[in-house]
Amino acid sequence: MQSMLDDFLKEKQTDEDNLWDCDNCNKRVQPFKFSEILSPPRHLCICLSRLEYVMTPTFHLLKKTTKVEIEPMISIGMFTYDLYFIVVHEGKN
Numbered sequence: 001m002q003s004m005l006d007d008f009l010k011e012k013q014t015d016e017d018n019l020w021d022c023d024n025c026n027k028r029v030q031p032f033k034f035s036e037i038l039s040p041p042r043h044l045c046i047c048l049s050r051l052e053y054v055m056t057p058t059f060h061l062l063k064k065t066t067k068v069e070i071e072p073m074i075s076i077g078m079f080t081y082d083l084y085f086i087v088v089h090e091g092k093n
């Protein structure tokens with residue numbers, strides 16, 4: 001979980017097929033994007049997206065089955081959170 005969160009919060013460049021229009025130079029650019037928590041909440045809720053949209057052979061949802069290790073504590077910058085509950089939804093497959 002910690003490594004997934006670290007990866008989610010780090011700066012990444014958008015894909016080559018996801019160019020943006022720059023307001024400054026009016027060119028198509030490949031920008032960097034990142035997420036950060038400016039004001040850490042008292043309780044942090046994390047939802048893992050376990051479904052992925054797949055376009056081939058036809059448009060459908062694919063369930064991710066990668067195992068995720070849940071640590072008893074996670075850190076975001078200088079803030080730490082203790083795990084106090086988990087909800088696991090299980091589908092039919």
Ligand SMILES: [Zn+2]
Pocket residue numbers: 022023024025026027029
């Ligand atoms: Zn520009």
